[in-house]
Amino acid sequence: MTVGNEGGIRTRARVHSWQSIREHVLERIQSGEWAPGDLIPTEQELAQQMGCARATVNRALRELAGSGIVQRRRKVGTRVAATPMRRMTMRLPVIRDEIEAMQATYAYELTGCERRAPTARAAAALCKGMPEELMMIQSRHLADGQPHCCEAVWLHPELLELPECTHFRMEAPHDWLNRSRAVTQTRFAILTEGASGTCAVNLGVDDGTPLLTIERTSLVDGVAVSFARQFYPPGHRLVFDD
Amino acid sequence: MTVGNEGGIRTRARVHSWQSIREHVLERIQSGEWAPGDLIPTEQELAQQMGCARATVNRALRELAGSGIVQRRRKVGTRVAATPMRRMTMRLPVIRDEIEAMQATYAYELTGCERRAPTARAAAALCKGMPEELMMIQSRHLADGQPHCCEAVWLHPELLELPECTHFRMEAPHDWLNRSRAVTQTRFAILTEGASGTCAVNLGVDDGTPLLTIERTSLVDGVAVSFARQFYPPGHRLVFDD
DNA sequence: CAGTGGTCTAGACCACTCC
DNA sequence: GAGTGGTCTAGACCACTGG
Structure with missing residues (x-):
């Protein structure tokens, strides 16, 4: 496992660089000289x-610990x-960037905005002092006019100074959130679900299509x-790399 | 964003700990004093x-760079x-551990083993000196007797010293691979697909169920x-946390 | 060429944890 | 109490890169 490469810098390894120490240790582990558990x-x-x-040794071992090797x-x-359970890092998807990286034209569309009682999942995610109603914003993101992602965002009205619904015709909820509040932490879950209702329509897929x-969750x-749920049609891949 | 917490150690922050420097910089960024791009x-x-x-400053800024903040x-x-594109770390799923962590009994079952021409995806992943046939091993993993995951693993017969098929009745392909060769790198993609054929049967779900x-890919x-493809039935969640 | 981050060193002290 | 990792310091040199 090549760990990180520290920002892409690749340079002639000095004799006693922490990278060389890391490699040395890694080789001893991979050769079995130092076995799991040892x-x-x-x-x-x-x-x-x-x-x-x-x-220098400390730095090397700290990196290996960060990768879950030791x-x-x-x-x-x-x-x-004991188990070679690696940790991998993933770049969080920012939809606009994702689309522009494909050389496609990005477009955003508001498809719904209202106050309503939260679903069970939204309530579980936004557990603190839950009011009876949350703001729910539905939207979709298009790449060259084709639906790319459809999302529903629940916002906590008492913890945020929410603008009018009309505001979200121009700006996506996450862009607004990142501008207005400093999000300090994020939680993610990845799962799969069959398309249904509004979302199927907005993505232009049949009901039951795997999404x-x-x-x-932003904190x-x-x-x-x-709390947001983003749905991607089949073909979308989240890629992780060492 | 609380970055890592360095292995879970939480201790009284010294006045000039790198953590305190990190927090200081983070506050200046979150307050807007240092804006994106600055x-x-x-x-x-x-x-x-x-x-x-x-x-000490170097350590603090290096951590922030690792989180994608600067x-x-x-x-x-x-x-x-410019974009608050965070990087999150994920523990790679090791199926046996996953199941045992749920306090369930783990079981493994071989469901198929043969040499055959690779699918387009397998060929793309195992591009080096592709032989005409690869070893393909199908199996499933059970938690308390219930299907938890179904997988197909393609192994490169010329780069590995493959055992007989019967071997894989007792040991899962990835366990064997981790024992026999030092995997130095792994690539992942997460996607969704409708269940079909063998896999639907092995998981006990209807055709078309989102998986x-x-x-x-192991290197x-x-x-x-x-190259392996693992399928999880609906309800399974991959969770990421800061 | 000069400025900035990247790293190494040698020594020191501290914090956690097993015995 | 003692051993091991975690961190800080002050100073030094190096490597990359913009002008």
Whole structure:
């Protein structure tokens, strides 16, 4: 596993770069010399063996821990992870960017806006001091005129200073949210669902068509202020890479 | 965005911890003082302002860059990212662990094993020196006797020393692969598909039922040696968290 | 060529946790 | 209490890149 490459910089590895230490350790793990569950030498020992500073070893092992290759605990040491459960990073989809990256023309359309009682899922996501009604905004995003994604966004009216519905004819809810409040945290779930009702119509697909669904909860200072469900028609792929 | 929390360690923040520097910078960004696209002060300037070492500022900014909050370039400086495109980390699903985490009993079943010409997708993933036939292994994983996931794994027969089919009655392909070769890299795609054929039967669902699909390519030393497609019935959720 | 981030070092102290 | 990782510092040099 090539971890990160630190922002794409690729340079001649110095003899004692933290990358070279990381590779050294990785090779010992992959060769089986250090098996899953084993403790590997301490930072101090490794630094002596490799002839570098402990801070350099620390950096290398910290990166490996970040990738889930090893687990570290004070006083105990560094252990090769039992299951090679890797962690991968994913760029969060920003719909406009997604579409423009395909060299397509982006368009946004408001398809519904009203106050209504939340669904069970929306209520579960926006649990804090739930009022009886939330603002729900339905919209779709088009690439070169073809439906690309359809979404429903629930906004918490008491935690946000909501504009009139007409505002969302021009600006997508997430753009507005990012402008107006500093979202400090986001939660995601990916699942699949059969198309139904408004969404099927807006995407131009038959009822029951499998849709890739992304549920997204935005938090400001630890409190959930919005919950969105985004639906993508078949063919859409979320790609992860090392 | 709380970034990582470095392995779950939470401790009294020292006055000049890199975490506190990170929070300081984050606040300035979230308050709008440093707007998207802006250059923020250099490491040296920040170190002086905050009264800490440059290395500490470097660590804080490196973490923010890792989360996609800022972008850094030598000679240019550190810029607040134009789009708040966050990066999130995801634990890769290891099916047995997934099931055991639910307090359910894990079971594995081989449902098919043969050599055959690859599908277009398998061929695209395993592009290197593609032979005419690949080994394809179909199986399913059960939680407390209920189908949890159904998968098809394509293995490259010339890059791997494949055992007989009977071997895969006892051991799942990925377990075997992880034991026999050091997988150095993995690629993922998440999509959705309607159930069909064998898979619908093995999962006990009707044809056309939306299935969450994970495509997974395993690489050894940069060369793809296996390609897997895993199908999950409705209700399954992949969860991401900050 | 000069400015900025990227990294290494050597030493120090602290925090967590097992014994 | 003692061992191990987690972090900070001050200083240094290097690598990339814009002018």
